Amino acid sequence: MGVVVNLEKNRINKPSLESLTTLVRDDLSDVNKVIALRMDSPVNLITELARHIVAAGGKRLRPMLTLASAKLCNYSTDKRYVPLAACVEFIHTATLLHDDVVDDSSLRRGLSSANAIFGNKASVLVGDFLFSRSFQLMVEDGSLKVLQILSHASSVIAEGEVLQLMTANNTETSEQAYLDVVRSKTAELFAAACRIGAVLAKRPRVEEEALEAFGMNLGLTFQIIDDVLDYSAKTSDFGKHTGTDFRDGKITLPIILAYRRGTDKERSFWRRTLEKQNILDGDFERGYKLLVKHGAIDDSIKRARHFGAVARDALGIFPDSPAKRALIETIDFSMERVH
C-alpha cells in the first residue's frame, strides 16, 4: 500500500501550481471573498456547512482556470471573471457534496466529509443551495452566452454522475464508457471554466474553442491521474485513502486495463472484489500486484499524458505569455502528482 509510482526519476524542479497561483493571486483573493459572502445565508446550517467546506479548502483549481484564461485573452476591462470564477467553484462544491452522499464518503480533501459530520440530508440540500447560488451569480453577470455554457455544463455533469452510478461495480465497463463519464463529470467543468475566459474577452470562436479543448483535455488528464493516485498516494499527501476506489468497487482506468488484459482467474478475482464487494485481507495488495503485472498503472499514466499533450497543443494558437506558461504548467502539475 502507499507505493509511490515513479516514472521519471531525478527530476529537480517539480512542476507545481505556483505559476498559476502567482498569476491570479489578487483576483483569487477576491474570488474567495465572493465565495465567503455568497455562501452566507440566514439559515445557520447552510453557513456552518459552507464554512466547513471552505475550511476544507481545496486548490481552487477551476476558478483559477477561469482567471488565467481571461488573462490569456488579455481581458482586463473589469472584474467580471471574479464572480464567475466563484460560480464555477460553487458548481464544483455542490457536485462534491452530492458526490459524497452518493459515494457514502467519510473523507474529503483529508478532512471529514460534510455528509459525515452534518448528515446526508443537509449535504443534499446545501448542495442544492450552492447550485442555485451559482445560477444567481451567473444571472447577475448577465451574459446569456456565459449562462448557456455553464448551465449546459451543469446538465452534462449531472448526466455524468448518473452514468457513473450506472457503471458502478461493473467490471465489463469499457475504456470508452469510463472516458465518457470522466469527460462529463469532471472535464466538462474544466472546459467551461476555461472557455468563459475567452467569452468575457469577446475573443473569436476559434480561441473559445481552443480554451475549451484545453480545459477538456486537462480535465481528462487530471481525473485519470486522480484515479491512478488511488492506487498509489498516501492519505497524508492527497487527502484520500489509498484503496478507497478499490473498496468502493469503482471501475477506473487502471482496473479496466488490468481486467481486459487479465486471465480468467484474475477476472473472477476482480468480479468478487469489485462487483460482489467481497473483499478479504490482502486483496488490495493482490489487486495492486495485478495492476503492476499488466502495466495498468503505467499505461493509465500514458493515457493521461496523451490528453495532456492534446491540451498543450490546444493552446498553440496563443502567443507566449505568463498566462500561457501558467496554464501549461497546470498540465505538468496534474501529471506529476504521481511522482
Place this chain on the structure above:
Amino acid sequence: MGVVVNLEKNRINKPSLESLTTLVRDDLSDVNKVIALRMDSPVNLITELARHIVAAGGKRLRPMLTLASAKLCNYSTDKRYVPLAACVEFIHTATLLHDDVVDDSSLRRGLSSANAIFGNKASVLVGDFLFSRSFQLMVEDGSLKVLQILSHASSVIAEGEVLQLMTANNTETSEQAYLDVVRSKTAELFAAACRIGAVLAKRPRVEEEALEAFGMNLGLTFQIIDDVLDYSAKTSDFGKHTGTDFRDGKITLPIILAYRRGTDKERSFWRRTLEKQNILDGDFERGYKLLVKHGAIDDSIKRARHFGAVARDALGIFPDSPAKRALIETIDFSMERVH
C-alpha cells in the same frame, strides 16, 4: 384515522381545477411535450426515472399557474410561456426528488416514490439533472428578468428545505418559523410561477407584484391545507398516508397550535411522539383527538382561509376575465380539498 374534516356541509358545486385546466388545456399539452422531450437523456436511468415521475403525474398546478397568469395579462405574442412553465415543473420535480430522499418517503402521489424504486443515489443525481435542465430552459428563453426570478426562487427553496430540516422534530417551532419554511419551500415557487406571466407580457411592476402576491398567498393556503390533510385525508384520495407527518415527527401548523394550547401532560405526549419518535399503538388517534380538542385543525383551516383571502384580493387590480376566475377558483380548490 382517515377522518374527513367537514366544515361546510351540503355544498353542491365543489370547486375544482376544471376552469383552470379548461383555460390552459392546449398550452398544457405543449408543456407536457416539452417536459417529455427535455427529460430525455442518452443516459437510460435518467429517462426511466423521469418517466416514472411523469407517470406519477401530479396536477401540474405550478405550470398551469404560469400559463393562466400569462393569459390574465393578455400575453399572446408567442408561446414563451410553454418552456418556462415546463421549467417551473422541472424545479418542482427536482425538489420533490430531493425531498423524498431527505424525508425517506416511500410514497409520492399515491405511487412508490422514485427513491424507493431507483434508490436515493439516483434520486439525488436525477434531481440535479432536472435542476440543470430547468436552468437550460430558462437560458434558452433568454430573459434575464425571468432568469433572475427563477434562480432567486430556486435559491430560496433550497434555503427553505434546509430550514425545514433544522426545525424537524422540534415541538418548540413557532407558527412564524413554520410560515417561514412554507413561504420559502412552497410558496416562493408559486409566486415565481405567477409573476413570470406578467413579466412575459411586459405588464407594469404593480401587476407583476400583484401576481407574485397572489402566488405567494395561494402557496401558503395550499401548503397549510396539505398539512391539515395529513390528519384527515384517505390515502386513496390524496396519495399520501394519513399520519405520515405524525410518524415522521413533522411539526406542522395543527401540531404547533395544539402544542401551544396544550397542558404539560399533552406537551410531553407530543415531545415523546414527535421529538423522540417513540410512537405507540393508538398514539396517532390520541394525537388526533388533541388536535380536535384544541380546535387546531379548524384553526389551521382558518389560517389557510386568511391567506386565500389575501390571494383573492391581490388579483383585485385585474378586470374580470376567464383567467381571473380560473385563478380564483384555484384558491377555492386548494381550500376545499379538506371537504
